[in-house]
Amino acid sequence: MKRRAALERMTPYHAGERRPGAVKLSSNENPRGCSPAAARAAIAAMEEAHIYPDGAARDLKALLAEETGMKPEEIILGNGSDEVLTFIAAAYINPGDRTLVGEHTFSQYRFATNLMDGIVETVPMPDLRMDPDRFLERISENVRALFLCSPNNPTGLAISGNELEHLLRKVPRETLVVMDHAYIDYQDDPAACDARQYIREYPNLVVLRTFSKIYGLAALRIGFGLAVPERIAEMERVRSPFNVSTIAQHAAMAALKDEPFVTSTLEDNRTGKARMIALFQELGLPHIPSQANFLTIAVPTDAREFAREIANKGITVRPLNSFGLPQHIRITIGTPDQIELLEAAMRKR
Numbered sequence: 001m002k003r004r005a006a007l008e009r010m011t012p013y014h015a016g017e018r019r020p021g022a023v024k025l026s027s028n029e030n031p032r033g034c035s036p037a038a039a040r041a042a043i044a045a046m047e048e049a050h051i052y053p054d055g056a057a058r059d060l061k062a063l064l065a066e067e068t069g070m071k072p073e074e075i076i077l078g079n080g081s082d083e084v085l086t087f088i089a090a091a092y093i094n095p096g097d098r099t100l101v102g103e104h105t106f107s108q109y110r111f112a113t114n115l116m117d118g119i120v121e122t123v124p125m126p127d128l129r130m131d132p133d134r135f136l137e138r139i140s141e142n143v144r145a146l147f148l149c150s151p152n153n154p155t156g157l158a159i160s161g162n163e164l165e166h167l168l169r170k171v172p173r174e175t176l177v178v179m180d181h182a183y184i185d186y187q188d189d190p191a192a193c194d195a196r197q198y199i200r201e202y203p204n205l206v207v208l209r210t211f212s213k214i215y216g217l218a219a220l221r222i223g224f225g226l227a228v229p230e231r232i233a234e235m236e237r238v239r240s241p242f243n244v245s246t247i248a249q250h251a252a253m254a255a256l257k258d259e260p261f262v263t264s265t266l267e268d269n270r271t272g273k274a275r276m277i278a279l280f281q282e283l284g285l286p287h288i289p290s291q292a293n294f295l296t297i298a299v300p301t302d303a304r305e306f307a308r309e310i311a312n313k314g315i316t317v318r319p320l321n322s323f324g325l326p327q328h329i330r331i332t333i334g335t336p337d338q339i340e341l342l343e344a345a346m347r348k349r
């Protein structure tokens, strides 16, 4: 069989490790689960399991519009925000087009580019920061898109509002700026950016959000993109008709309405973060100041080795070798009980 040449560049995704019986702090999920109301809504939606989903997700879009201050026609739903990334690539990247991707960031920007025979240019992050000026330096005529992530996975560092505005002003209107805000709900630095406010001024901006993190719905695969109606209509052309299940749509609506769950998740995250930072300081392991639901630490040995030792004590964490950081580990901020186990495991190393 003659394969597409693009396949050679498509490397398998390295998912966070799952081990039966182990606590999973390797994929930045919500350690408390999902809102009980969302779980009930998902179960109730099984009544409609024999009927195709509403492909236009009208009710969910109406609710999201209220929550985000956008219009329903400024929203596109994806089977996870991962799928919205593939819509972006399918709608805007022609073979040979270039995209700019940070040196240490989420792998799916590369995946989406490679899928469409685009060419990824890696933007260096020498101080681990995603520096908009370094992206601007690389802009040329055949750069079709650049992918920003704030707070960034795996550093947790956020791009400031000023930095983003500066970049948006300088990027040509023909170049798409993708801002992945998967972790934005956790950020508490008032200087950190929220790209949503720039969408109407910059029609080349697409913002990605997900229900997989703070809403705890990673298994249901649901995320969304925000952009001006023209961009959304272009991406809609490459979306398959029933990409988001009825179960996911109903769970997402219930999750959006359950504010107390979100508030208590944030509170747990805040206290858990402080406790984990105290542990890392006690153990002399430098951490990156994160604006997300995980912390990344520098470790003295190879990250895979370090992660294996912790996993053998019952907690899976994420070695960052595949992110180009072979001496860093990313650990999801757990529940108080999980952090207690982590403390014991790390002190015993």
Ligand SMILES: Cc1ncc(COP(=O)(O)O)c(C=O)c1O
Pocket (backbone or CB within 6 Å): 027, 028, 079, 080, 081, 082, 083, 106, 149, 152, 153, 180, 182, 209, 210, 211, 212, 218, 221, 222, 223
């Ligand atoms: C930065 C970033 N974007 C997107 C995703 C994927 O989100 P989804 O589950 O909505 O596909 C992740 C998942 O870890 C992520 O870290």
